[in-house]
Amino acid sequence: xILLELFLAFLQVGLFSFGGAYSAIPLIRExxxxxxxxxxxxxxxxxxxxxxTPGPIMxxxxxxxxxxxxxxxxxxxxxxxxxLPSFVVMLLVVRLLHPYLxxxxxxxxxxxxxxxxxxxxLATGLVLxxxxxxxxxxxxxxxxxxxxxxxxxxxxMLLPARRGKKPSSVRLILLxxxxxxxxxxx
Amino acid sequence: MKQIFDLFATFFRIGLFTFGGGYAMLPLIQELCVxxxxxxxxxxxxxxxxxxxxTPGPVAxxxxxxxxxxxxxxxxxxxxxxxxxLPSFVILYVISQFLxxxxxxxWVANAFRGIQVAVALLIGSVGLxxxxxxxxxxxxxxxxTAAFCAMLAIDLLSLRLSAIVLLxxxxxxxxxxxxxxxxxxxxxxx
Numbered sequence: 001x002i003l004l005e006l007f008l009a010f011l012q013v014g015l016f017s018f019g020g021a022y023s024a025i026p027l028i029r030e031x032x033x034x035x036x037x038x039x040x041x042x043x044x045x046x047x048x049x050x051x052x053t054p055g056p057i058m059x060x061x062x063x064x065x066x067x068x069x070x071x072x073x074x075x076x077x078x079x080x081x082x083x084l085p086s087f088v089v090m091l092l093v094v095r096l097l098h099p100y101l102x103x104x105x106x107x108x109x110x111x112x113x114x115x116x117x118x119x120x121x122l123a124t125g126l127v128l129x130x131x132x133x134x135x136x137x138x139x140x141x142x143x144x145x146x147x148x149x150x151x152x153x154x155x156x157m158l159l160p161a162r163r164g165k166k167p168s169s170v171r172l173i174l175l176x177x178x179x180x181x182x183x184x185x186x
Numbered sequence: 187m188k189q190i191f192d193l194f195a196t197f198f199r200i201g202l203f204t205f206g207g208g209y210a211m212l213p214l215i216q217e218l219c220v221x222x223x224x225x226x227x228x229x230x231x232x233x234x235x236x237x238x239x240x241t242p243g244p245v246a247x248x249x250x251x252x253x254x255x256x257x258x259x260x261x262x263x264x265x266x267x268x269x270x271x272l273p274s275f276v277i278l279y280v281i282s283q284f285l286x287x288x289x290x291x292x293w294v295a296n297a298f299r300g301i302q303v304a305v306a307l308l309i310g311s312v313g314l315x316x317x318x319x320x321x322x323x324x325x326x327x328x329x330x331t332a333a334f335c336a337m338l339a340i341d342l343l344s345l346r347l348s349a350i351v352l353l354x355x356x357x358x359x360x361x362x363x364x365x366x367x368x369x370x371x372x373x374x375x376x
Contacts, residue, residue, distance in 0.1 A: 014243045016350050021244065022312045026337070026349045041302065045289065048301045049281055051308070055201045055274030056211075056244040063275050067282035075279050079271065086243025087267055090251035091260075093237055104368075105361060110240050111321070112360020113353060115330040118316045120349050123337035125310030132302045149303045157311055170205055172304045180300025181293050 002070045003077045005035065010062050010081035021057035023117045024082075026124040028061055037069050040131055051169050058082055145183040152179060190258055190265045196223065197250045197269030211246050215253075225253050246270050325363055329356050 009031040017024035025047065032038040038046065050060035059079055066078030100106060133146050153176055196218050204211040212235065219225045226234070238248035247267055254266030289295055320326050333352050340347050 012350065016242055016353055017244075018242050018353070019239060019316065022309060022316075025309060030349055044302045044305050045285070045298050047305050047309075048298070049285065050278070051305070052205070053274070053277050053281065054203060054205050055277070056246040056270065058244040059246075059271050059274040060278045063278040064282050067279050068286075072279065075275065075282070079275055083244070083247050083267065083271060086241060086247040087251050087263070089241045089243070090237070090248050091255060091263060093241065094252060094255050104364060106240065108360045108364030109357040110360065111325065112329055112363070113357040114316075115320055115326040116333040116353055116356030118313055118320060119330045119333035120337050120352060121316065122310060122313035123334050123341065125306055125308075125313055127338065127341040128309060129303070129306035132299075132306055146299065146303055149300050150307065153304055153307050157307060169308050172308055173301050176300035176302075176304030177297035178300070180297045184296035184299055185293075 003073055006066050006069060006074050007077045007081045009035065010066070010078045011084060013058070013062070014082040014085040017058065018113055019117050021061075022121050024058045024061070026120045028065070029124065032065060037065060040128070044128060044132075048173050052173050148183060149176060149179045190261055192223075193254050193257060193262050194265040194269040197254075197266040198272060200250075201246070201270040202273040211249070215249055219249075219253055225257055325360070329359060 013024050013027045013031060017027055029040075029043055032043055033040070046061060046064050050057050050064060053060055059082060062078040062082035063075045066074035066076070068074075070077070129150065133142055133150065134140060135143050135146070153172060156175060157172065200211055200214050200218065204214055212231075216228075216231060220228055220231055234249055234252050235245075237252075238245040241248060247270065250266035250270040251263045254263035256262075258265070289298060317330070320330075333356060336347075336352055337349065339345060340349070
């Protein structure tokens with residue numbers, strides 16, 4: 001039953017993604033790869049679309065995956081599932097749990113959780129970069145075009161970072177698109 | 187009823203006009219909910235952000251649920267959350283219907299090859315920024331290194347181990363270390 005599978009999978013994503021949309025990416029990747037819903041390449045296309053459209057990125061990703069797997073009902077099931085945990089947890093927090101957030105035990109759990117989240121995000125970024133640079137596997141050789149793109153994009157990210165600003169993700173994606181067309185042809 | 191609609195409309199606007207996800211929404215939430223509507227005090231917005239960090243799920247949903255609940259209870263929370271989700275839902279649903287055909291055009295596919303590199307770098311840069319905001323102590327470093335290596339091994343060797351296991355392990359180690367320290371300090375040198 002695809003709707004139930006989508007619902008349960010995204011419930012898991014909504015329940016375990018601490019610290020914003022990027023912590024959901026490794027979890028969503030795990031879900032779509034293990035169910036065979038998307039390939040790594042389709043997943044990254046979907047992340048780019050979710051980044052460049054308005055709204056919460058996690059909701060965008062859930063709607064997209066749900067819609068491609070099971071149409072409108074799938075989109076509804078995945079979106080409700082990804083939103084539900086934080087909706088319920090927030091209601092519990094405002095009604096009952098507010099004092100417990102300051103509890104040293106909760107903070108100790110967060111102290112262990114946060115470095116794990118960051119490590120998972122960084123490892124996923126590295127793996128996706130390697131997959132882009134070696135499109136046919138490690139034995140298939142490196143793609144020089146993608147190396148040039150990575151180099152230029154990397155340099156373009158250093159500039160705003162040095163001024164202490166966050167590089168704009170939409171601008172980076174557009175620059176990547178332009179370089180892709182330029183190096184691979186129209 | 188009017189206020190419920192107002193909550194819905196305000197969060198619909200927030201959902202429609204912010205690019206880049208939850209944290210990018212905070213300035214607009216501040217402008218609309220704190221400065222204009224006075225639904226939240228600046229201190230409350232700060233504490234909602236902190237709560238958002240220690241609870242799972244999209245930050246935007248945490249904010250909409252909190253503000254809606256405070257104004258109008260459960261119906262308010264529902265209206266605000268529906269409002270913030272709806273623009274995303276409609277836009278992504280429409281895009282999902284034609285992205286496949288769109289990607290079959292050669293130059294679009296080539297553009298997306300560049301975009302894939304951009305997305306990977308973006309994920310890395312967000313991770314790096316989060317890393318810099320971590321409290322840098324021994325526990326953080328050990329857990330970070332262990333989880334990073336484990337996640338790379340899972341991906342590159344296609345191990346069947348979920349990242350959720352790593353998260354539960356990290357949280358568990360944090361609690362254990364805290365309990366040990368507590369036991370040492372509270373137990374008169376035992």
